[in-house]
Amino acid sequence: MVDPTDGRRRGRWRVASPLPPPGQLRTLALATLANTVGLGLWLTGSALYLTRVVGLSPSAVGAGLTVAGLVGLTASVPLGGLADRYDPRTLRAALQLLQAAVAAAYLLVDSFPVFLTVAVLDALLVSGNLTVRAALVAAVGGPEGRVHAFATLRAVANLGTALGAGLAGFALATDTRTAYHLLVLGNVTTYLVSAALVMRLPALPPARVSVAAPRAGRALRDGPFLAVSGASAVLSLHWVVLTLVVPLWAVDRAGAPPVTVSAILLVNTLLTVLLAVPLSRGARSAPPAARTMRRAGLVLAAAMLLYATTVGTPTGPAVALLLVATAVYTVGDLWHGTAGAALAYDLAEPAAIGAYQGVDGLVAGLARAAGPALLTWVVLDGGGVGWLGLAAVFAGVGLLVPALTRWALRARSPAATDAVAVATHQSSSL
Incomplete structure (x- = not known):
């Protein structure tokens, strides 16, 4: 668990690195860094990939992402419920493997219906995985350290997204089909790396409490x-x-x-x-x-x-x-x-x-x-x-x-x- 009283050691570590000192939170931070480098790659290059390589119109991309985003919200509560009953570490790693497969599927997009299908699957996994990530942060940090863990991971996520955006600039500067395909594969790779890092955490089964679990939908x-x-x-x-x-x-x-x-x-x-x-x-x-x-x-x-x-x-x-x-x-x-x-x-x-x-x-x-x-x-x-x-x-x-x-x-x-x-x-x- 995160020790929120370990301020002196953390203070010395942050002089050299935005990452926390060695431990479970550092492992989760490295997984977050890998994941968000991929996010920065995809956010920066996805619009141009879908319009210049796939051939979709900007309005079609916008409409598809809007529909996918709304549908994706439906995964948030059910997957959050699963994180209450199963190890959120294993669940997050499994979801990231699925995200890697869906990210790779963007290479197969050649029409709006295929794009919409892939985008909806992507949005469902993203929405659900964010919820599972919140449960995982709570499990790693514990009641006393989860807010500190959340803030630490947010700082790391911003760093990773910025690095990914910078790397995507090379693909955008080259502006070739091969460069955009490499950008997609880079995003896929970061999901795999993040899942592997998450699995380095110990098993984190849901905490046992002395009261009955709340009813579904509470x-x-x-x-x-x-x-x-x-x-x-x-x-x-x-x-x-x-x-x-x-x-x-x-x-x-x-x-x-x-x-x-x-x-x-x-x-x-x-x-x-x-x-x-x-x-x-x-x-x-x-x-x-x-x-x-x-x-x-x-x-x-x-x-x-x-x-x-x-x-x-x-x-x-x-x-x-x-x-x-x-x-x-x-x-x-x-x-x-x-x-x-x-x-x-x-x-x-x-x-x-x-x-x-x-x-x-x-x-x-x-x-x-x-x-x-x-x-x-x-x-x-x-x-x-x-x-x-x-x-x-x-x-x-x-x-x-x-x-x-x-x-x-x-x-x-x-x-x-x-x-x-x-x-x-x-x-x-x-």
Whole structure:
């Protein structure tokens, strides 16, 4: 298990590496690094591969990915339930082997129906695997270390995605069928490497608790948990702001040169690698996590207002404001991610961590699916008023989270509270 008190040794290690010191978390971090290098490869090159090599139109690719993304959300809860009953290590490795096969199947795509089939299978595995990964992080970290583990893996994931994106640049620069095929095979390889690394972890059977496991579907009927998860999902729309709205706004409305978009994403990536773990401290349980979520909402709101001020500003100051706003945004983003993970873990039934992570992922996925159309309309069409409205939403939702969390804590059954104590005791004795 992760020892959250081992701060001195971790501090020395981080001077030289973003990876944690040797142990189970380091093994999981290496698996995450391999997995996200592949993610960076595919995210960077997939659109060009599907249009320039396969021959699909951009609208067909967009429509197919939208449908696949929505269908993929249905795997989140069932696979989360499986992670509650079986070893999440073995389950994640098996899913990654399936992902490797599906990733290789992109080499066989030659029409829209085949593309849609492969994309749906890919989305189902991605959605389910994210839920299983959350259960695996909880098993490796234990109740006291899982938020730290989540933050560590997030920093590593950003590093891996950036490395993958950089490697994909060689394929894009070459711009040949062979180069794109090698990019696909590189993605396949990273799944295999990640699965092999995951299997180096010891078996992690579900923790035994002294209370009966909750009935199937309990997470979907847990109103207070859904309320907290829904609030977090609303705040998660900030990711659509960074990846879609800000690039369009920076170039089309603020008049910044296109290279500014790369600088914005680079600032976000570097700060995430550097700050993800330090900003996760103090949010291991629900009450402090709720306060962190409140801060996240207010900081994200401030970032939205900073983005709005770039209109009508000369190019130099506008670029500077965009980068400052992104730095502020990243702090809010990291606080939100840490607090959301802590709340999703701590408010879950201890015997159904996987199922609750599945529901949390489902709610967040629905918000992300609606985000692009909603936010481009609100901000790009609404201008300054749109940014102001979005800032008000982020601030209001953040301020609401502590009250929702208190409601969720009051609604927890005595049996669930007892199970938390048992699970905590078991993890501390391992």
